[in-house]
Amino acid sequence: MMFKKVLIAGGGVLGSQIALQNAVHGKEVTVYDISDDAVAAAKKRVASFKDLLVADIKEISDEQAQADIAKITYTSDLASALKGIDLVIEAVPESLAIKKNFWNKASEAADEQTVFATNSSSLLPSKIAEFVDRPTKFIALHFANIVWSHNTAEIMAQPKTDADLPAQMETFAQEIGMVPILVKKEQPGYVLNTILMPFLSAGMHLWYHGIADPDKIDKTWMIATGSPYGPFGILDVVGLRTVGNILKTNQDAESQGIAEKLQKEFVDQGKLGTETGEGFYKYPNPSFQQADFLK
Template structure:
């Protein structure tokens, strides 16, 4: 694995984390997003990440500053990928947006560049043809707060070259991840195949007015020993992402409860700026959410 230059396309919550984690482990990283405004927000996110790495990983100021110095930012995709050994895509979970992006990327990226999607809900085979290099394309999926939750699910599609699959597994390890190989395509990979049904079930309990957020989380935490309940997890994932997934399911199925849930997430949370940990408020208020209170799990 001779990767040196990594491009991360999409500088949202996870894109920024992937970029910084990669730079922190010594790679040159170019960050691409559609305009300079998006890139400025990415720089703000990364400034905050520097503090988290110092706090959580006991990284020194020199180390986090050196990582930042290995990063460059572009709103011109051709410039962003001109040297890329590997391009990791972390753009919105919308089929048409991703398809258009891969067609463009396939035309302008160097022949050597491997493409990886960080999609959590879509399969690589949906975009393999659009890339123009299906054998050099696969999925590389990270969990939020990747410096702590350091899973990297590496999933091939039927046309992925095994050499590429093995190289990306090595790359994942090189940036401090625990590489988790998936040999067959699976919607939701391993993590979301387990997690999404839990989150769906919790949201349904809420929308059916069976119990409130805290009671649902408390039940899960006490009964399983988990450090967070499903709504605390949703705050980390981001309520906009949760809404997009629920809204898509509601549109696809016409399910009335899903529609009701989508409306609840939009009107009570998104419209009020309660987007989760990123904005300091979601189902809980941060930095001191009630589920962290020592008495939360007591009567």
């Protein structure tokens, strides 16, 4: 086993899920975050996600998961945390300055053989590779929210990555219960967002221009493809504030217009999607999950 001792950098929503997923699959996990408060919050998050994981994954008992997470080490001391680590998975906030700061420090303190991986969603690994001392050992390993259910691990090298590393990461991903998705060239958005974004945009286009209602659009997709979600059901899961923020980074007028409409009609009313109980649908038991929706 190449990667046994894993350091998760950043114990936020995704970092704590990644730590949990590693722990329940037998890895020796250390969680690093920038302060004792942040570390305490990360520890709480891991425990609460443990309950979700046990509810979702029948093969893992609560008892076993509790034992596994009890072994996780938490620290705000990066240099000592890095001693003996095989793999760092960085899940710090999605800002180039924060990534730079983290990777500069990690490069200084890490053992020579330690492999570096970033979970960055929106920054290409070739960009972040500039901040590390070992670009040949640097790769992107991208997790999706609710790591154990949406268990794709998108693996994307950058031009300087060692040729062997993608396959090694595929093996590691499988060891921790993930389905490895090899992205063979640098691609903004990896695989998932490359297909998800135009799909969601097309749905929002129809809604924004008053061509069809969200429930009709979802129905059409669900009937045609047998999917349990149409674009608006997915938008509610992604979160309408997040969707608006992504759209605002686009330059075109339609994206800006849709972002404004989402802000006014949803975000300003506290309707962020599933997390607040209302978005395009009301939760729990949204209409699209009811038996008569497809009639």
